[in-house]
Amino acid sequence: MTNEELTVTSKKESFIGNVQSHISALQSESKIHADALKALENLDFPTTRVEDWKYTRTARIANEQWHVANNNATLDITPYLIPNLDATVLVFVNGFYNEALSSKTEEGIVMNLNQASNQSFEYKHIFTALNVAYSTAAINLRLGKNVVAEKPIHFLHIITEEKTLAQASIFIHAEKSSSLQLVESFVSTVEGRAFSNRLLNIHVEENAHIHLDKIQLEGDNQFLLNDDNIHIEANGNFTINTLTIDGGWVRNGLNIIVDGENVEANLNGFYMPRGKQHVDNHTLVDHRKAHSNSNELYKGILNDQGTGVFNGKVYVQVDAQKTNAFQSNANVLLSNDAQMNTKPELEIYADDVKCSHGTTTGQMDDTALFYLKTRGIGDTNARKLLAAAFINDVVNKVKHEAIHQYVVNELVKRELLFV
Amino acid sequence: MLSIKNLHARVEEKEILKGLSLEVKPGEVHAIMGPNGSGKSTLASVLAGREDFEVTEGSVTFNGNDLLEMAAEERAREGVFLAFQYPVEIPGVSNMNFLKAAIGEIRKHKGLDPLAAKDFLQLVKEKSKLVELDGQLTNRSVNEGFSGGEKKRNEIFQMAMLEPTLCILDETDSGLDIDALRIVSNGVNALRSPERSFVVITHYQRLLDHIVPDFVHVLYKGRIVKSGTKELALELEERGYDWIKEEVESV
Numbered sequence: 001m002t003n004e005e006l007t008v009t010s011k012k013e014s015f016i017g018n019v020q021s022h023i024s025a026l027q028s029e030s031k032i033h034a035d036a037l038k039a040l041e042n043l044d045f046p047t048t049r050v051e052d053w054k055y056t057r058t059a060r061i062a063n064e065q066w067h068v069a070n071n072n073a074t075l076d077i078t079p080y081l082i083p084n085l086d087a088t089v090l091v092f093v094n095g096f097y098n099e100a101l102s103s104k105t106e107e108g109i110v111m112n113l114n115q116a117s118n119q120s121f122e123y124k125h126i127f128t129a130l131n132v133a134y135s136t137a138a139i140n141l142r143l144g145k146n147v148v149a150e151k152p153i154h155f156l157h158i159i160t161e162e163k164t165l166a167q168a169s170i171f172i173h174a175e176k177s178s179s180l181q182l183v184e185s186f187v188s189t190v191e192g193r194a195f196s197n198r199l200l201n202i203h204v205e206e207n208a209h210i211h212l213d214k215i216q217l218e219g220d221n222q223f224l225l226n227d228d229n230i231h232i233e234a235n236g237n238f239t240i241n242t243l244t245i246d247g248g249w250v251r252n253g254l255n256i257i258v259d260g261e262n263v264e265a266n267l268n269g270f271y272m273p274r275g276k277q278h279v280d281n282h283t284l285v286d287h288r289k290a291h292s293n294s295n296e297l298y299k300g301i302l303n304d305q306g307t308g309v310f311n312g313k314v315y316v317q318v319d320a321q322k323t324n325a326f327q328s329n330a331n332v333l334l335s336n337d338a339q340m341n342t343k344p345e346l347e348i349y350a351d352d353v354k355c356s357h358g359t360t361t362g363q364m365d366d367t368a369l370f371y372l373k374t375r376g377i378g379d380t381n382a383r384k385l386l387a388a389a390f391i392n393d394v395v396n397k398v399k400h401e402a403i404h405q406y407v408v409n410e411l412v413k414r415e416l417l418f419v
Numbered sequence: 420m421l422s423i424k425n426l427h428a429r430v431e432e433k434e435i436l437k438g439l440s441l442e443v444k445p446g447e448v449h450a451i452m453g454p455n456g457s458g459k460s461t462l463a464s465v466l467a468g469r470e471d472f473e474v475t476e477g478s479v480t481f482n483g484n485d486l487l488e489m490a491a492e493e494r495a496r497e498g499v500f501l502a503f504q505y506p507v508e509i510p511g512v513s514n515m516n517f518l519k520a521a522i523g524e525i526r527k528h529k530g531l532d533p534l535a536a537k538d539f540l541q542l543v544k545e546k547s548k549l550v551e552l553d554g555q556l557t558n559r560s561v562n563e564g565f566s567g568g569e570k571k572r573n574e575i576f577q578m579a580m581l582e583p584t585l586c587i588l589d590e591t592d593s594g595l596d597i598d599a600l601r602i603v604s605n606g607v608n609a610l611r612s613p614e615r616s617f618v619v620i621t622h623y624q625r626l627l628d629h630i631v632p633d634f635v636h637v638l639y640k641g642r643i644v645k646s647g648t649k650e651l652a653l654e655l656e657e658r659g660y661d662w663i664k665e666e667v668e669s670v
Contacts, residue, residue, distance in 0.1 A: 371507040371561075374467050375521040375577065376495035376528070385520060389511025389560075 011062050012044050012126070019165065022068040023134040032121070036132035039123040046125060053125075055309045055341045056251055056280045061195055061223055066165035068136065071096035080156055080187045083409075085402040087154040087183065094159060095136030095166025095196065108147035109180075112140040121201075121229075124253070128227050131167045131199040138169045143178040143208070152181035152400065159222065162192030169199035174208040182212040183403050186247075188219050195223040202229070204236040206260065212240045213398050217410060218247040220275060225251045234260030234289070241397050242269035244279045245410050251280045256294070258285065258320075263292040270299045270394040272387075272416055273306030273338075280309035287320040290350075296327040299391050301416075302338035310342040312357070318349040327357040332364055332390055334383070388417045420445050420482060420616050421585055427476035427641075428465050435461045437641035438477070443585070446613040450627055450652060451620045453638035454660045459620045460504060462638070463589040466618075467501035468494050481585065495521075496528035500583035502574040504590040509561040514573070515543070517561050518580050525581060546579040550606040568599035575606040586610070587618045592626035604629030624656035637663055 045062040046053035071093050081089065088109075091101040097113060105111045114137065123129045143149065159166060174180060186196060196218070204210050218224050224247050232238050244250050256265050271279040285294045300308045310329045331340045344357040364386055372382035388411075395411075398404040411417040421443040428436040435458045443449055453459050465472050466479065468491030479486040486494060509517070523533055534542070547557055550572040562570050571591055578586055588607070592600055607617070607630050619630055627635070627649060635652045637645040639660070644667050645651065655663075 367507050368509045370469055370491060371503065371509070372517070372521075373491040374495050374501050374503075375517070375581065376492055376525040377517075377520050378492050378524060379490075381520055381524070382492075385512050385517065386509070389509060392511040 015045075015062055016040065018065055018067075019130070019134050022066075022165070023136060023167070033133060035121070036123070036129045039129040040126065040133055043123060043126040043129055052282060052311070055307070056278065060249070064163065064193060064195070066195055067163050069094035069159075069161035069164040071098055075101065075158065075160060075189075077101055077156065077158065080158060080185065082154065082183065082185070082402055082406045084405070085152065085154065085183075085400075087152045089154045089156055090139065092137060092155070092157045092166070092168045094161060094164045095157075095168045097137040097139055097168070105141070105153070106149060106151060108144045109149060109153075110142045110144070112142075114138050127197050127225050128199060131169055131197050131227070134167060135169050136165075136167045138171070140171045141173070143172070143174040143180055145175040145177060147175070147178045149178075149180040152183055152403075155182070155184040157184070157186045157196060157198065159188035159194040159196065159218065160190060162190055162194065164194040166194065166196045166198070168196075170201070172200075172202045172210070174202070174204050174210055176205045177207045178205070179209040180211075181400060182210065183215070183400070184212065185215040185217060186224055187217045188222055191219050191221060193221045193223070194218075195225075197225045198227070200226065200228045202231070202238070204230065204232040204238050206233045207235040208233075209237040210239070211399070213400070213403050213407075214240065214242045215407060215410070216242075216244045216247050216250055218250075220246075220248040220277065222247060223249045226253065228252070228254045230254075230256045230265075232256065232258055232260060232263045232265060235262045236260060237264045239266040239397070240268070241394070242267075242281065243394075243398070243407055244269070244271040244273075245407070245416070246414065247277060247279065249278050252282065254281070254283045256283075256285045258287045258292045258294060259289060261289050261291045263289070265292070265294040266296075266397070267294070268297045268394050268397045270301075270391045271308055272301045272303070272391075273308055274303040276305050278307045278309075282309075282311045284313040285315070285325065287314070287316045287323045287325060289319060290321045290323065292320070293324040294326070297394060297397075298329045299394050300329075300331040300340060301334065301387050301390060302331060302340055303334040305335075305337045307339045308341070310340070310359070311345070312343075313345045314347070314355065314357070316346075316348040316350050316353050316355060321350045321352045323350060323353040323355070325353070325355040329359040330390075331359075331361040332387070333361065334364060384415070384417055421618075422480045423477070424479075425477035426465070426474065426479060428461060428472050428474045430461070430472050434475070435472075435641055436465065439638070439642055441636065441643060443616050443618060445584075445616055446611075447634065448611070448617040448619060448630065448632045450632035450635045450649075451618060451638055451643075452622070452624075452635060452652060452655055454664075455622075457638045458641040459638055460589055463501055463504075463587050463618075463620055466494075466499065466587055467491060492524070495581070495583075496525050498584035500578050500581060500586050502571075502578060502586065502588045502591050504593065506562050506565075506570040506574055508563045508565075510563045512561050514557050514559060514561050518543070518577065521577075521581060542580060547576055549579050549609050550575045551602050552576050567594045568596065568602075571595060571599065571603055572606070575603055579606065579610060584614060585616050585618070587620070589620050590622060591619075592621055592623060600626065600629065624652045627652045639663060639667055
């Protein structure tokens with residue numbers, strides 16, 4: 001064993017030791033928990049030698065002495081609600097589900113707290129295993145057959161204390177022909193370090209429709225990891241918009257299994273790292289059955305010393321004939337120090353498919369900039385107008401009016417958009 | 420209003436303007452004609468503040484201020500407007516947001532309050548009629564998917580909205596059919612006033628039948644080599660530029 005391996009191992013052990021002293025593992029008798037603990041034994045914090053983590057460092061997470069914060073029931077959540085959105089709000093404070101601050105789910109949607117999911121996990125990296133083994137809260141939602149939810153469900157994650165380790169997990173099962181709008185937002189009331197390691201599993205049954213708008217708004221010193229796993233059956237329709245407006249270190253892992261015919265999966269996102277922010281999107285669309293479509297559009301605007309990673313995998317398995325899979329990643333660099341690492345990966349084993357992918361990384365169009373200036377618009381506002389134009393098609397994927405407006409407002413508030 | 424003295428400008432290592440002088444007084448319309456490559460569009464770009472061009476000698480003052488010291492946006496706020504030869508398409512930026520932003524900054528510069536939404540829309544309605552631009556186009560992204568004629572009409576529409584005092588039209592007539600030329604010219608003529616001056620850069624005399632200039636200048640090899648009245652344009656149409664070139668070369 002080399003010295004380096006020794007250090008890493010001890011790092012993991014001390015990390016887990018620290019976590020154990022704070023979080024009593026949930027569902028300690030369950031198989032899922034036993035599996036997670038077992039997986040933890042074999043997994044370690046990834047180094048940049050691991051391909052999937054080549055540009056995203058985890059050392060600052062591994063080295064921190066995290067603790068578990070209070071589930072603060074007196075918190076005023078009004079500033080973090082989405083204006084004009086009549087939603088069922090489910091609130092997680094420092095990773096704990098807070099019933100007092102949450103609303104009741106409507107009829108047809110059954111919620112269970114801290115109940116082991118019967119869904120199986122693939123432990124791609126240590127963070128999923130950590131989440132399951134030492135979960136701060138796990139909620140299960142089951143949307144009944146033919147239930148068309150009247151209200152959107154808003155998962156609101158709030159960090160209120162420094163050094164918090166928040167490990168919420170959300171399991172959603174949408175039964176046949178059900179329909180639900182989801183929105184998920186991540187905010188923090190403090191500026192200090194925190195690590196949110198959030199797991200989401202959604203099972204979309206036959207002909208069910210799920211639309212998820214994910215809005216990431218954490219601070220410069222915070223770490224946010226999302227592990228999203230989506231399983232879609234025949235005629236199912238799933239859309240996710242991953243909108244990274246703010247956050248020091250963000251890693252979004254999105255895995256979509258298209259496991260039926262005539263499925264439509266849409267995955268879109270934008271990210272705007274600036275200062276020293278780092279945003280990483282790893283997506284996988286696994287087409288296993290024929291006649292399905294996936295559309296992927298990610299856009300990034302990188303400023304200052306901001307860095308971005310996009311890795312988009314598309315698998316078209318041998319049985320997935322007549323698949324249409326489209327992927328696009330476009331980036332604009334606003335400074336010489338900004339950096340974007342983008343890598344599309346297509347693996348196609350079927351012979352009758354339509355697939356395309358494209359990535360571009362460029363600078364802001366000088367001709368357009370000059371044109372705007374000749375009309376009296378100053379440099380800063382001209383750049384904002386063009387930035388808004390660049391990500392406009394992704395912003396417009398947010399269909400719900402109140403949520404769309406909220407996204408626009410959060411961008412404007414940070415002076416990222418000019419309206 | 421505009422005073423250009425001995426202007427020399429180059430792009431990269433190539434000198435294009437070589438001692439150009441021009442005086443424009445309030446309310447005057449000056450046409451600038453000349454063969455291809457004489458420096459017409461360079462003059463427009465230098466006046467509008469495009470940074471690719473380097474002024475190596477001479478001066479340009481606008482209402483007594485040094486125009487060359489100002490950034491493109493400051494020039495626009497002071498009242499300089501360039502109607503582009505090739506208007507730029509900006510997908511995703513709506514014409515309305517764009518104009519709102521422009522008017523907002525210009526009014527702020529002049530110390531005026533922001534225009535109320537109602538007044539802005541009224542202005543759009545009024546000015547778009549000038550160039551027969553329908554509501555559909557004003558709501559679309561800037562110039563995106565516009566035909567050549569629509570783009571040029573949109574330039575004049577913007578000019579009408581921003582109410583500049585010095586309007587530079589860079590080959591606004593090129594590529595226009597006779598109907599579009601009439602619409603664009605009517606729009607320009609409607610904006611003529613004793614306070615507003617025009618520098619009309621064109622290749623063809625045809626435009627000057629519609630926008631009648633007070634003065635016509637011939638630009639050749641980066642300098643104004645001949646000036647006259649509108650009759651000079653007719654003569655150029657008749658005889659071409661060769662006689663001018665010969666005159667210049669023989670001196």
